[in-house]
Amino acid sequence: MRIFNSYSSDKIQIEKVEKNNGKILAYSKSSPFYPDGKGGQLGDRGNIGSARVLSVKENYEYTICELDAEIQPGEYDVKIDEKRRMDIAQQHTAQHILSAAFIEIAHIKTVSFHMGEEYCTIDMEAAFIEYDVLNEAEELANKVVQSCTEVEEIITDLEGSKEYSLRKPLSEKVKGDVRLIKIGQFDVSACSGFHTANTGEVGMIKIIDTEKVKGELTRLYFVAGMRSLKYFQKYNSVTNGLAKMLTTSVDELQARIVKMQNQLREQSSTLSRISEEYARCISTNLQNDGLLYLEGYSEVGNFLLKIMDLSNRMVIFFDGTRYFIASHKYDVRPMIKKLMELYGGRGGGKAEFANYQPEKKMERTDFERIYAEVYQA
Secondary structure (H helix, E strand, O other): OEOOHHHOOOEEEEOEEEEEOOEEEEEEOOOOOOOOOHHHOOOOOEEEOOEEEEEEEEOOOOEEEEEOOOOOOEEEEEEEOHHHHHHHHHHHHHHHHHHHHHHHHHOOOEEEEEEOOOOEEEEEOOOOOOHHHHHHHHHHHHHHHHOOOEEEEEEEOHHHHOOOOOOOOOOOOOOOOEEEEEEOOOEEEEOOOOEOOEHHHHOOEEEEEEEEEOOOEEEEEEEEOHHHHHHHHHHHHHHHHHHHHOOOOOOOHHHHHHHHHHHHHHHHHHHHHHHHHHHHHHHHHOOOOEEEEEEOOHHHHHHHHHHOOOOOEEEEEEOOOOEEEEEOOOOOHHHHHHHHHHHOOEEEEOOOEEEEEOOOOOOHHHHHHHHHHHHOO
16 A cells, blocks of 8 residues: 555654543644545544544644543554555545546546545536546546556655656645655656555446536546445345336336336326316315315315315315415415414415415314404404
8 A cells, every 4th residue: 555654653642632522632743644634535543542533633733633532642552444544545546547537538637536435526627527438437447447557656846746747737836745646657646645556456446426516517426446346235236126126127127117107107197187177076066165174185185276266265175294275365374373373383375375284183173263263253
């Protein structure tokens, strides 16, 4: 694994320990623990003595480790979580390879990189990336992985870096030593993070999603190493489970779902026509004015409230979850306000139409009583 020498020590000198908002914070001027978020990378975990490291931050003077137990200032043995480090290295090297692959395939540059615990993201300088480009870049990236090319660490300075074709040139303001990560003839980039010793250690790179962000950028989601295996295990389980539920094969799963969607649309259209006819039948046979309370399927209620004459009545329709209240004679909002005062729940709407969702189902007599109080008092 390629790491800075400063992060390879097995000792740490704790200068001071503080308690802050319930957190135990240990301060050191030189630390083998890589800070969270530095260069877009995840930070180290492990132990300082017997205390477990929960997070790592740094400021201009100290590296600050949050611990799960209190310790005293002094020198301690350090145990780094090497399995986590390898995962971080796999993701980071994968990002370098992917970023270079997109330049090679479509001249699309990387704007920023973020590593998460489950997946990583790259923000790319393109409003949209076609699937063919995504697939080509992914294939090229995995060819580089399979080539087992050495990942070299080069320590130089600003002037020395100009001898290499850096993917992103350094600022002229850079001072002191510069660390370059060189992947054969494929990519050279300045980086202080963890990397694999060769591309083969990355295992596999899989692009899992994209989305448009910040106007003209595309955010690419990917996984590498053991994360790729876990991704395929998860989705293999899901697709196999769905195929069994729908009594089809994984290869025919998409076609089966499309067929079911078409059938559902046809059934929904038929149900809508039946609901409208039923609503018209109910409306024709309702003669009473004043308060009318009905219960039934929501779509029937929607049609009923549209076609019914509400000039001399208030209609309350319950669809099993919410109460829909409509009237052209009365402002229904005082009814909603009174219901919430007496029974809680939530509701709202306009003068002629509103809805109310109580905490529990109410009876017809509850509405009759409140209707009398509000409109017939």
